[in-house]
Amino acid sequence: xxxxxxxxxxxxxxxxxxxxxxxxxxxxxxxxxxxxxxxxxxxxxxxxxxxxxxxxxxxxxxxxxxxxxxxxxxxxxxxxxxxxxxxxxxxxxxxxxxxxxxxxxxxxxxxxxxxxxxxxxxxxxxxxxxxxxxxxxxxxxxxxxxxxxxxxxxxxxxxxxxxxxxxxxxxxxxxxxxxxxxxxxxxxxxxxxxxxxxxxxxxxxxxxxxxxxxxxxxxxxxxxxxxxxxxxxxxxxxxxxxxxxxxxxxxxxxxxxxxxxxxxxxxxxxxxxxxxxxxxxxxxxx
Amino acid sequence: xxxxxxxxxxxxxxxxxxxxxxxxxxxxxxxxxxxxxxxxxxxxxxxxxxxxxxxxxxxxxxxxxxxxxxxxxxxxxxxxxxxxxxxxxxxxxxxxxxxxxxxxxxxxxxxxxxxxxxxxxxxxxxxxxxxxxxxxxxxxxxxxxxxxxxxxxxxxxxxxxxxxxxxxxxxxxxxxxxxxxxxxxxxxxxxxxxxxxxxxxxxxxxxxxxxxxxxxxxxxxxxxxxxxxxxxxxxxxxxxxxxxxxxxxxxxxxxxxxxxxxxxxxxxxxxxxxxxxxxxxxxxxx
Numbered sequence: 182x183x184x185x186x187x188x189x190x191x192x193x194x195x196x197x198x199x200x201x202x203x204x205x206x207x208x209x210x211x212x213x214x215x216x217x218x219x220x221x222x223x224x225x226x227x228x229x230x231x232x233x234x235x236x237x238x239x240x241x242x243x244x245x246x247x248x249x250x251x252x253x254x255x256x257x258x259x260x261x262x263x264x265x266x267x268x269x270x271x272x273x274x275x276x277x278x279x280x281x282x283x284x285x286x287x288x289x290x291x292x293x294x295x296x297x298x299x300x301x302x303x304x305x306x307x308x309x310x311x312x313x314x315x316x317x318x319x320x321x322x323x324x325x326x327x328x329x330x331x332x333x334x335x336x337x338x339x340x341x342x343x344x345x346x347x348x349x350x351x352x353x354x355x356x357x358x359x360x361x362x363x364x365x366x367x368x369x370x371x372x373x374x375x376x377x378x379x380x381x382x383x384x385x386x387x388x389x390x391x392x393x394x395x396x397x398x399x400x401x402x403x404x405x406x407x408x409x410x411x412x413x414x415x416x417x418x419x420x421x422x423x424x425x426x427x428x429x430x431x432x433x434x435x436x437x438x439x440x441x442x443x444x445x446x447x448x449x450x451x452x453x454x455x456x457x458x459x460x461x462x463x464x465x466x467x
Numbered sequence: 468x469x470x471x472x473x474x475x476x477x478x479x480x481x482x483x484x485x486x487x488x489x490x491x492x493x494x495x496x497x498x499x500x501x502x503x504x505x506x507x508x509x510x511x512x513x514x515x516x517x518x519x520x521x522x523x524x525x526x527x528x529x530x531x532x533x534x535x536x537x538x539x540x541x542x543x544x545x546x547x548x549x550x551x552x553x554x555x556x557x558x559x560x561x562x563x564x565x566x567x568x569x570x571x572x573x574x575x576x577x578x579x580x581x582x583x584x585x586x587x588x589x590x591x592x593x594x595x596x597x598x599x600x601x602x603x604x605x606x607x608x609x610x611x612x613x614x615x616x617x618x619x620x621x622x623x624x625x626x627x628x629x630x631x632x633x634x635x636x637x638x639x640x641x642x643x644x645x646x647x648x649x650x651x652x653x654x655x656x657x658x659x660x661x662x663x664x665x666x667x668x669x670x671x672x673x674x675x676x677x678x679x680x681x682x683x684x685x686x687x688x689x690x691x692x693x694x695x696x697x698x699x700x701x702x703x704x705x706x707x708x709x710x711x712x713x714x715x716x717x718x719x720x721x722x723x724x725x726x727x728x729x730x731x732x733x734x735x736x737x738x739x740x741x742x743x744x745x746x747x748x749x750x751x752x753x
Contacts, residue, residue, distance in 0.1 A: 187483070193507040199479035221479040221661065238660075241739070374524075374690055375507065402688055402696045402739070404660055409695015410688045440739045448737025451730040453527070453688070 186217055186225075188232050190407040191377045198222060204299060209291035216299045222405065224299055226267065228292075232405045239269050239303065244441040245401045245413060245449070246334050247273040250365045252431040252446060253420050257331040258282065261359065263319040263347055264336030267296040272306025276436050283312045284330075286322045320346035326359035333360060335368040348385065353392035353416070363419040370398055370412035373456050378407055386463045389416045397422050398460055399449040401440070412456070423450055472503055472511075474518050476693040477663045484508060490585060495577035502585045508691065510585055512553065514578075518691045525555050525589065530727040531687045531699060531735070532620050533559040536651045538717040538732060539706050543617040544568065547645065549605040549633055550622030553582040558592025562722050569598045570616075572608045606632035612645035619646060621654040634671065639678035639702070649705040656684055656698035659742050664693055672749045675702045683708050684746055685735040687726070698742070709736055 184202075187195040198219045205216040215227040223236025234242065247270060251257060259282045262270050266287030274283050285307070287293055293314065297304040307314060315322060319337065333356050337344035346352060356366045368389070371382045390396045393416035403411045415422045428443045452460075461467040470488075473481040484505045491502040501513040509522025520528065533556060537543060545568045548556050552573030560569050571593070573579055579600065583590040593600060601608060605623065619642050623630035632638060642652045654675070657668040676682045679702035689697045701708045714729045738746075747753040 191507060193485035193505065195483045197473070197481045197483055219479065221477060400688075402686075402694075404694035404696070406695075408688075408690035409692075410690070439741045442737075442740050442743065444737045445739060448734035451728075451734025451737075453726045453731060454728050455725045457728065 186219070186227070188405060189230070191375045194375065194407075196405065198225070205295060207291065207295065209289050211289045211292075214292060214295055216295065225405070226296065226300065234267065234269065234303075235405055236300070238404050241401050241403050241440045242411070243269040243273045243303075244438055245399070246270055246336070246367050248431070248436075248438065248441040249399065249413070249415065249422065249446060249449070250332050250334075250367050251277055252427060252443070253417075253422055253425050254331055254363070254365055255420075255425075255427065259330050260284070260332045260334065261286070261323075261326070261330045262334045262336055263323070264344065265334070266293040266314075267300060268293075268304040268306040269300075270306070270334055270336055271309065271312050272303055275306055275309040275311065280311060283309070284315065285312060286315045286317055286319045288316060288318050290316045318346070319344070320349075320352060320355070323352070323355045323359050326355075328358070328361050330360055331364055333364070333366040335366065337369065348381075350388045350391070353388045356416075357392050357418070360418060364417070365420060366393070366414075366416045368414040368416065370414045372407040372410050373412060373459060374408035374410055379459065382412065383459060383463050385414060386460055389414050390464055393417060395419070395421055397450060398452065398456070400452060400456070401449065423447060472505070472513070474691060475516070477661045480661065480693075482691065484511070491581060493577065493581065495575050497575045497578075500578060500581050502581065511691075512582065512586065520553065520555065520589075521691055522586070524690050527687050527689050527726045528697070529555040529559045529589075530724055531685070532556055532622070532653050534717070534722075534724065534727040535685060535699070535701065535708065535732060535735070536618050536620075536653050537563055538713060538729070539703075539708055539711050540617055540649070540651055541706075541711075541713065545616050546570070546618045546620065547572065547609075547612070547616045548620045548622055549609070550630065551620070552579040552600075553586060554579075554590040554592035555586075556592070556620055556622055557595065557598050558589055561592055561595040561597065566597060569595070570601065571598060572601045572603055572605045574602060574604050576602045604632070605630070606635075606638060606641070609638070609641045609645050612641075614644070614647050616646055617650055619650070619652045621652065623655065634667075636674050636677070639674045642702075643678050643704070646704060650703070651706060652679070652700075652702040654700040654702065656700045658693040658696050659698060659745060660694035660696055665745065668698065669745060669749050671700060672746055675700050676750055679703060681705070681707055683736060684738065684742070686738060686742070687735065709733060 184200045187197045201218045225235040226233045337347040395417040470486045473483045487504045511521040512519045548571045623633040681703040
């Protein structure tokens with residue numbers, strides 16, 4: 182059987198992956214969930230027709246949203262992850278013994294169950310005793326928090342659909358309030374290459390820049406992302422991602438990584454000119 | 468009409484682009500040549516079924532193979548480009564007034580003619596009076612050169628087919644000989660992500676490391692490349708790409724770029740851990 186799954190990047194571009202078999206298909210209260218087995222990327226999780234992650238490239242994403250802020254914040258204890266029901270982000274967070282509490286707000290209980298079954302390597306992160314899972318709406322959860330967290334990782338990638346609330350101006354304001362006075366928020370900045378994605382990317386930077394005194398953007402190469410290129414936002418009340426980067430301290434930990442290195446931490450903030458231009462325009466610097 | 472062109476990255480992965488029309492199709496002595504019009508990438512040049520470049524992302528490649536060595540070499544005068552019949556690399560080279568001679572060795576005369584017709588913006592680089600085009604085999608041309616060039620840019624991307632000779636151990640040795648005592652060679656290092664590409668990437672690094680005292684690898688994000696990720700080799704007799712980088716001098720030139728910046732020059736050499744591991748293994752350091 183010659184079966185292909187297509188990830189539609191824009192109406193005019195799609196990435197197609199040969200598919201050995203569909204392992205799971207279901208519909209939760211929130212979304213369509215599917216798990217496919219592919220020769221190139223191993224198992225992939227598909228939500229509403231879009232790849233959320235794959236066995237082969239999820240390490241890039243998980244390492245980049247966790248190690249970058251963890252290597253900057255001097256004494257993080259309490260982290261909030263919005264989304265993240267697959268456990269991949271939690272798994273990397275649990276490498277850090279100084280973290281005392283990891284709260285994961287994932288509205289979709291079925292998603293967690295599917296990930297536990299098909300992606301046990303990632304999902305084991307959810308079993309750490311410091312991890313608490315709340316099956317609630319992320320924005321509603323956030324409204325009740327004040328000066329509580331050292332770090333917030335917004336793991337929601339889709340500015341449309343049921344996670345739409347995690348991309349509004351209100352969200353950035355509520356995140357600011359939920360963070361302690363030296364807190365850091367990491368969020369998904371999207372892919373800047375295709376015209377279809379550029380305006381979402383601009384809008385996110387505008388909102389973050391208006392809400393946080395420090396707002397920088399960093400990059401990673403994720404093959405299943407649109408154009409293979411993904412940006413992350415680093416929004417912070419006090420610490421600068423490069424000036425306050427504790428390079429030697431991080432290296433001394435000798436953590437196992439496949440993407441992140443202390444050098445790459447710095448390089449990830451060195452962006453192409455066309456991306457710099459987009460960001461500077463939204464900052465009113467250009 | 469719903470027409471799609473598929474760039475086959477591996478037998479299990481393809482990038483498909485909606486195609487408005489096929490503008491040209493022909494067969495030279497060396498290869499099948501096609502030009503397609505696509506909404507997402509503008510015009511694309513397809514050789515033997517593979518995208519060589521597109522209107523939308525060729526700037527990344529051209530800037531990265533030219534500005535990186537030009538910002539390191541203190542007094543380059545004479546450059547050799549192997550391949551490059553489209554003129555894109557030549558066009559960026561002609562931004563530098565200190566260059567006195569730009570020799571382009573492109574065996575395929577028909578390719579040059581097609582590019583002149585369909586990609587006049589790139590091809591205008593070929594009209595600069597300092598540019599000489601030789602319709603010859605690159606490896607044969609190189610065999611007759613000794614201590615002649617300050618820089619060699621190997622623009623050939625395919626280690627198979629008629630450019631195979633530009634990926635052999637002999638090629639790296641001949642390039643070394645053709646360079647002056649402080650010469651720099653830039654070459655295509657391939658895409659390291661898919662298993663299918665990794666062995667070619669390893670083999671190239673091994674050959675370059677054995678032939679040149681300085682051999683470093685840098686990266687760029689090119690959406691039409693396999694996994695959207697491309698590596699370049701910087702092989703050099705004397706200058707180190709970072710230690711000898713003349714950042715201020717380059718910035719003073721105020722050249723127009725869309726991808727390269729003096730900052731990105733440094734970041735491009737900060738590679739993901741899995742790439743570092745591959746390179747270190749081939750260097751015998753791991």
